[in-house]
Amino acid sequence: MADTPVLVWFRQDLRLTDNPALSVASAIGAPIIPLYVLDDETPGNLRMGGASRWWLDHSLVALDTSLRQIGSELVLRRGAAERELARLLEETGARSVYWNRCYEPFAVARDTRIKQFLSDKGIDVHSFNAALLFEPWEIETKAGDPYKVFTPFWRACLNAPPRPDPLPPPAELICPDEFPKGDRLKDWDLSPTQPNWAAEFEDEWYPGEDAALALLDDFLERRVTDYATGRDRPDKRLTSRLSPYLHFGEIGPRQIWHAVDRKQPGADKFLSEIGWREFCYHLLFHFPSIPAENLRPAFDDFPWRDDPDGLRAWQQGKTGYPIVDAGMRELWRTGWMHNRVRMISASFLIKDLLIDWRLGEAWFRDTLVDADLANNACGWQWVAGSGADAAPFFRIFNPVTQGQKFDPDGVYVRRFVPEIASLPDKWIHRPWDAPDQVLTEAGVILNDTYPAPIVDHASARTRALEAFKSIKSD
DNA sequence: TGAAATGTTGGGGCG
DNA sequence: ACGCCCCAACATTTC
Numbered sequence: 001m002a003d004t005p006v007l008v009w010f011r012q013d014l015r016l017t018d019n020p021a022l023s024v025a026s027a028i029g030a031p032i033i034p035l036y037v038l039d040d041e042t043p044g045n046l047r048m049g050g051a052s053r054w055w056l057d058h059s060l061v062a063l064d065t066s067l068r069q070i071g072s073e074l075v076l077r078r079g080a081a082e083r084e085l086a087r088l089l090e091e092t093g094a095r096s097v098y099w100n101r102c103y104e105p106f107a108v109a110r111d112t113r114i115k116q117f118l119s120d121k122g123i124d125v126h127s128f129n130a131a132l133l134f135e136p137w138e139i140e141t142k143a144g145d146p147y148k149v150f151t152p153f154w155r156a157c158l159n160a161p162p163r164p165d166p167l168p169p170p171a172e173l174i175c176p177d178e179f180p181k182g183d184r185l186k187d188w189d190l191s192p193t194q195p196n197w198a199a200e201f202e203d204e205w206y207p208g209e210d211a212a213l214a215l216l217d218d219f220l221e222r223r224v225t226d227y228a229t230g231r232d233r234p235d236k237r238l239t240s241r242l243s244p245y246l247h248f249g250e251i252g253p254r255q256i257w258h259a260v261d262r263k264q265p266g267a268d269k270f271l272s273e274i275g276w277r278e279f280c281y282h283l284l285f286h287f288p289s290i291p292a293e294n295l296r297p298a299f300d301d302f303p304w305r306d307d308p309d310g311l312r313a314w315q316q317g318k319t320g321y322p323i324v325d326a327g328m329r330e331l332w333r334t335g336w337m338h339n340r341v342r343m344i345s346a347s348f349l350i351k352d353l354l355i356d357w358r359l360g361e362a363w364f365r366d367t368l369v370d371a372d373l374a375n376n377a378c379g380w381q382w383v384a385g386s387g388a389d390a391a392p393f394f395r396i397f398n399p400v401t402q403g404q405k406f407d408p409d410g411v412y413v414r415r416f417v418p419e420i421a422s423l424p425d426k427w428i429h430r431p432w433d434a435p436d437q438v439l440t441e442a443g444v445i446l447n448d449t450y451p452a453p454i455v456d457h458a459s460a461r462t463r464a465l466e467a468f469k470s471i472k473s474d
Numbered sequence: 475t476g477a478a479a480t481g482t483t484g485g486g487g488c489g
Numbered sequence: 490a491c492g493c494c495c496c497a498a499c500a501t502t503t504c
Binding site (some may be wrong): 205232339340343383389392394395396397398401402458461 | 475476477478
C-alpha cells in the first residue's frame with residue numbers, strides 16, 4: 001500500500017539532517033505527514049518555559065520552511081499527544097508512526113503508553129535515536145550499573161564502537177494527496193507580545209537547523225582552538241552557543257562528533273562538554289527523580305531558608321554582586337547565560353542565600369532558551385553537591401574573585417549592569433569597597449542606583465558551612 | 475569546573 | 490659574618 005501515508009512525529013528533533021525517523025520513513029516511498037504536537041494538556045508534562053516557547057515558535061517556522069523545500073509541510077496540532085495522534089491517524093488513514101526517542105521521564109512514560117495504545121489498534125510504531133551518541137542502556141559499568149562518575153563514563157563512551165555517520169537529509173518527501181488541516185502557528189501565541197520581554201532575543205538568536213549548522217562551522221573554524229581556556233570567559237564569545245539547538249534537536253550530537261577534528265586544540269575539551277550532556281541524559285533516564293529529588297538523600301535534611309525577597313533579588317539581578325547580577329540579567333535579556341556565570345549565580349543562590357536548588361532550577365527552566373530537563377537538573381545538583389559526581393558543598397564561589405578572574409576588564413559586567421559601568425576596573429566587581437569619591441564620580445549611589453550586597457559573602461560562606469555540617473553523610 | 479586558613483621557604487634588611 | 494625578623498611567594502590542608 002504505497003499510498004497509505006506515514007506519520008513522522010517531530011518532538012525534540014527539529015531537523016532534516018541525521019534524523020533517522022524521517023530518513024527511514026521517507027525511504028519507504030510512501031507519502032509522509034510531518035507532525036508537531038504542542039502538548040500542554042497531558043498531566044505530568046512540565047509546561048515548556050516562556051523562553052523555550054519563543055525559541056520553539058521560530059524553530060517551527062524554520063522546520064516548516066525546510067520541509068517545504070523538499071516538497072512537504074509541517075502539520076501543527078495542539079492537545080494531548082495521544083489524542084491528537086489518534087485523530088490524525090483516523091483522518092489520514094495512516095497505519096504507522098515514526099519518531100525519535102525522548103528521554104525525559106514524562107516523555108518516556110507517554111511514549112510507552114502511546115506505543116501500546118497504537119499497537120493495540122494495529123498501528124506500527126518505529127522509534128529511533130536522534131538525540132544521543134548512545135542509548136542510556138548501552139553504556140554501563142562492568143557491574144552492569146549506570147555510571148555515576150563522569151570521567152569513567154566518558155572513557156567508556158570514547159572506547160565504545162564508533163558512532164554511525166550522520167544521515168543526509170531526504171532529498172524529497174512524497175506528499176499525501178491532501179495534507180490534513182493543522183493549526184496556524186501564530187494562534188499558539190508562543191512568543192510574548194505585551195510586554196515583549198523577548199525583544200532582545202531577536203538580535204541574539206536565529207533558531208533553526210540552518211543556523212545551527214552555520215554556527216557549528218563557525219565555531220569549529222574560528223573558536224574551538226581557544227575553547228579550552230576561553231570557554232570560561234563570559235566577556236568573550238568563545239563557547240559554541242549550540243545549547244538551544246541541541247535541546248530542540250536542530251542539530252544532533254552525532255553531527256557534532258563527526259564534524260570535530262579531534263587533533264585540533266580545544267576539540268577534546270569541547271567534545272567532553274557534549275559528553276556531559278550525554279552523561280546528564282543517561283543519569284536522568286536511570287534516575288528519573290533527579291529534577292525533583294536530591295540524588296544524595298543526605299541533602300533531604302538540608303536546612304534551606306525560605307527567602308522570597310532573596311529569591312526575587314537573585315532573579316532580577318539585584319543582589320549587589322555585579323557578576324551575579326550581570327549573569328541573571330543576561331539570562332533575562334537574552335534567554336541564555338554563559339556557563340561560568342551559571343555556576344557562579346547558582347552557587348550564590350544555593351550557598352550564599354541558602355535557597356533550595358530546586359527554586360533555581362525552576363527559574364532557569366522558565367527563562368533559558370536552552371532549558372533542558374536533564375542538563376538543568378544535573379547542573380543544579382552538581383553545584384549543590386547533592387548530585388552525581390557533584391562539586392563538594394564546601395566549594396563555595398567567591399563572586400568577587402570569580403568576577404576578577406573571568407571578567408578581568410569588567411566588559412561583561414558593564415554590558416549587563418550599565419548603572420555601574422563608569423566604575424574603574426578596580427572596583428567593578430566590588431562597588432561597596434570603592435571610596436565615596438570614586439562612587440560619586442561614577443554616578444553610583446549604593447542602595448539607590450545599584451544595590452548594596454544583600455548578604456555579606458564572608459559571613460554567608462560561614463553560615464553555609466555551618467548548615468552543611470548539620471546534615472553530613474548519606 | 476574553589477577559597478580560606480595554615481604551613482613552609484628563602485631573600486633581604488638590619489643590628 | 491651571623492642571627493634574627495619580616496614577609497612575600499608558594500605549598501598544603503581544611504572546609
